[in-house]
Amino acid sequence: MNVGVNTTEPVLSLRGLSHRFVRNDGSEVRALDDVSLDVLPGEFICILGRSGHGKTTLLNAIAGLQPVERGEVHALGRPVRGPGTDRGVIFQRDSVFPWMRVEENVAFGLRVRGLKRRERLGLAREQLARVGLSAVARAWPRELSGGMRARVAIAAVFATDPPILLADEPFGTLDYVTKRQLQAVLRELWHRSGKTVLFVTHDVEEALMLGTRVIVVGNGAIAEDRAVDLPMPRTDDDLASPQGLALRHLLLRHMGLE
Amino acid sequence: MKLRANARLARIGGALAVFVTLVLAWQLVAELVAAKGSYGEPLVPGWGFLLGNALLRMSDYWDGSFGVPSPAEGGPPSYAAALLALGDATLITFERVVIGVAIGMAAGLALGLAVAASDLVRRLVAPSVHVLRMTPFLAMIPLFNLWFGATTFGIISFVAYGVAVIMFVGTVNAVRNVPRVYFDRAATVGASRVVTFRDIVLPAIFPEIRASMLLSFGLAWSLVVAGELLGAQSGLGVIVTYALQFAYTGRVLIVAFLFVLYAGISFAAFDALSRRIIAWHPQTDRTLRRI
Numbered sequence: 001m002n003v004g005v006n007t008t009e010p011v012l013s014l015r016g017l018s019h020r021f022v023r024n025d026g027s028e029v030r031a032l033d034d035v036s037l038d039v040l041p042g043e044f045i046c047i048l049g050r051s052g053h054g055k056t057t058l059l060n061a062i063a064g065l066q067p068v069e070r071g072e073v074h075a076l077g078r079p080v081r082g083p084g085t086d087r088g089v090i091f092q093r094d095s096v097f098p099w100m101r102v103e104e105n106v107a108f109g110l111r112v113r114g115l116k117r118r119e120r121l122g123l124a125r126e127q128l129a130r131v132g133l134s135a136v137a138r139a140w141p142r143e144l145s146g147g148m149r150a151r152v153a154i155a156a157v158f159a160t161d162p163p164i165l166l167a168d169e170p171f172g173t174l175d176y177v178t179k180r181q182l183q184a185v186l187r188e189l190w191h192r193s194g195k196t197v198l199f200v201t202h203d204v205e206e207a208l209m210l211g212t213r214v215i216v217v218g219n220g221a222i223a224e225d226r227a228v229d230l231p232m233p234r235t236d237d238d239l240a241s242p243q244g245l246a247l248r249h250l251l252l253r254h255m256g257l258e
Numbered sequence: 259m260k261l262r263a264n265a266r267l268a269r270i271g272g273a274l275a276v277f278v279t280l281v282l283a284w285q286l287v288a289e290l291v292a293a294k295g296s297y298g299e300p301l302v303p304g305w306g307f308l309l310g311n312a313l314l315r316m317s318d319y320w321d322g323s324f325g326v327p328s329p330a331e332g333g334p335p336s337y338a339a340a341l342l343a344l345g346d347a348t349l350i351t352f353e354r355v356v357i358g359v360a361i362g363m364a365a366g367l368a369l370g371l372a373v374a375a376s377d378l379v380r381r382l383v384a385p386s387v388h389v390l391r392m393t394p395f396l397a398m399i400p401l402f403n404l405w406f407g408a409t410t411f412g413i414i415s416f417v418a419y420g421v422a423v424i425m426f427v428g429t430v431n432a433v434r435n436v437p438r439v440y441f442d443r444a445a446t447v448g449a450s451r452v453v454t455f456r457d458i459v460l461p462a463i464f465p466e467i468r469a470s471m472l473l474s475f476g477l478a479w480s481l482v483v484a485g486e487l488l489g490a491q492s493g494l495g496v497i498v499t500y501a502l503q504f505a506y507t508g509r510v511l512i513v514a515f516l517f518v519l520y521a522g523i524s525f526a527a528f529d530a531l532s533r534r535i536i537a538w539h540p541q542t543d544r545t546l547r548r549i
Contacts, residue, residue: 065442083445095443099461099538108457109447142540160447 009077011164011196012039017061017071019220031057032068033220044190044197046211048204050255054220055200056092059168062198063089075164085109088162090170096141096149096156103128103137105152109160127155131185147178151185158189165190167199171206183209187233204251208239214247216254224254281305295505303508312508316340319347319497343497348516351482351493354410355524358417359478363471366422370429374463375455380430391427395420395477396484403488413485413493420481421474428470432463465539468532472525479521 019032031054039045049055060066062073064082073080075087083089096105103124104111110120128137131151141149150170157165167186171179187210190197201207207214208228216224228247230238238244252258288304295301303312317339320328326342327333373383399416406412440462444454486495494513501509 063442063446065445083442083448085446085448087446089443089446091439091443093437093439095439097440097443097458097461098540099464101538108444111457112444112447112449112453140538142538 008040010038010074011041011043011076012037012062012198013074014038014062015072015074017058017068017073019057019061019066019068019070021057030054030220032061032071035071035220035222037215037222037225039196039198041196042194044187044199044210044212046207046214047198047200047217048202048207048214048251048255049217050202053217055202055217056168057220058217059089059166059198059200063087063166065089085113085160086162087164087166088157088160090153090157090165090167092168092170092172094146094149094153096152098141100141101137102133102139102141102144102152105141106156106159108156113160124155124159127159128152130158130189131155147174147182150174150178150182154182154186154189158193161193163195165195165197167197169200169202172202179206184233186210191232204248204255205239207251208244208247209234214251216251218254224250226250295507297504297506299504299506299508301505301507303511308508308511312506312512313337313340315506316343316497316509316512319343319500321346344494344512344516347492347494347497348520351486351495352520354414354417354485354493355478355482358414358482359421359474361414362418362421362478363425363474365418366425367429367467369422370426370433373426373430374433374459380434384430387427387430390423395423395481399484399488402485408489408491410490413482413490416485417478417481421478424474424477425467425470428466428473429463432466432470433459435466436462465536468536471532472528475524475528476521479517479524483517 014035014037017032017035018030021029021031023029029052033054035058047055047058057066057068061068061071062075062080064073064080064084064087075084080087097108100108103121106127107115107120107124110123115123125134125137128134131154133148133151133155136144136148141152144152153170170186171182174182183206199207199210208230211228212232213225213227215222215226226247230241230244230247239248249258284302285304288300288302288307291300291302293301299311300307314335314337317335317337318329320326320339320343321330324342326336326339328339329335333339373379398419402412402416402419406415436459440458441454444458449457482493483495483498486493487499489499490496494516498510498513500506501513
């Protein structure tokens with residue numbers, strides 16, 4: 001994809017990110033503790049960690065939705081000062097606008113960009129076809145299941161084609177089967193588009209299934225940073241290979257389970 | 259389909275049964291309570307008295323135009339004159355409601371949105387909003403009476419004030435209830451403040467705004483009668499004022515029925531008109547359809 005471009009230049013560069021939250025009782029939480037990280041083009045990085053250890057804060061800091069006390073984020077070489085169209089976000093909470101039909105939801109980012117109705121709805125339908133939702137393009141979100149709404153959110157973010165994709169536990173609330181299906185959808189879209197992805201999850205299996213690299217976050221700091229050298233696309237057999245199992249044990253240990 | 263039709267039938271049948279029971283219970287109480295008011299009318303009038311004497315005597319309030327004679331000019335009491343009197347008073351009161359609601363809604367909504375547009379102003383205003391909401395509207399009547407007297411302008415102002423408070427509080431709360439993730443999503447695709455307001459805030463708050471509007475219609479009818487009771491020269495409230503002086507319970511009840519009817523009609527009409535706009539809302543299918 002990036003023939004002729006210097007591919008070693010990081011797409012995202014984090015330097016010394018630190019941030020604290022103050023609880024209602026006055027105690028402090030270190031959500032980010034001196035986090036530095038370089039992300040290369042086309043990487044699919046899974047950020048793994050338990051709840052309340054700073055995963056979402058990290059992602060929001062990169063998205064520009066959460067100002068941090070110290071440190072710098074650079075995206076495509078430019079310092080991040082707020083949200084930007086170079087960084088698409090799939091949110092943890094249901095972000096599909098209930099007052100817009102499915103296709104209008106997917107086209108919203110294009111509408112903001114000033115595309116004409118015909119043009120943006122055409123592009124939206126293309127994206128809906130890729131996530132298998134062509135049949136419900138004119139439906140209201142309330143008529144869709146949670147899994148289908150997650151597909152809408154994915155289609156919406158791919159419609160605007162941002163080079164960087166940030167996903168915050170997008171499948172965290174879905175049932176197992178739906179989750180596996182959507183993992184395949186996202187992996188396929190990533191593979192076709194060559195985007196750089198940061199994917200937050202608390203699910204070890206999900207991280208190993210999707211990531212080219214897994215980063216474990218604990219107490220706001222990076223506890224582990226591992227390339228996942230398993231074939232792509234991955235199968236359950238790959239995860240059960242000696243190499244896959246070794247990685248799995250390593251990650252579980254970092255999560256405090258073994 | 260058949261199931262739904264049956265359920266509907268059962269619901270209507272149930273409502274009808276309750277209604278008939280209430281009508282009969284009222285009659286029973288009327289038979290049992292023999293107490294009379296100071297001018298000899300029953301304090302709990304039965305249906306015969308209500309639809310006979312009480313309704314007929316409404317012609318007392320007719321001024322004798324359209325060639326229908328009024329009892330004040332020596333004519334006999336007639337149902338024609340009674341209905342004309344009630345219709346005339348209804349039109350006058352209805353006009354006050356409509357103008358008051360229109361002004362109040364516009365003012366409350368505009369103020370609410372202006373406050374909602376700025377985070378800082380919202381935080382400054384929020385505490386006062388709670389005080390306003392807790393202040394009983396009827397406690398403000400003496401003030402309006404002092405300022406405007408019992409004029410049509412005063413009554414309309416009072417209705418507009420009450421409606422504006424409801425709309426203002428409703429709007430400010432509605433904006434506060436918009437989930438943060440919608441704003442975040444808009445920001446990450448580069449939406450400007452104007453676009454965010456138009457495409458996110460306005461549609462997101464509409465269902466709550468609509469609920470406030472429905473509420474304010476019902477409220478407006480109580481506010482207008484409260485305003486008219488304080489010595490207006492025309493309108494349904496005036497009929498009640500006179501009837502109260504002579505303990506004409508029957509006439510008071512007839513006007514009360516009319517108010518229930520009008521409030522119900524305006525509620526249903528606005529509900530039907532505005533329903534299409536919230537076709538997207540998850541509760542359109544269920545809750546709202548049954549109100």
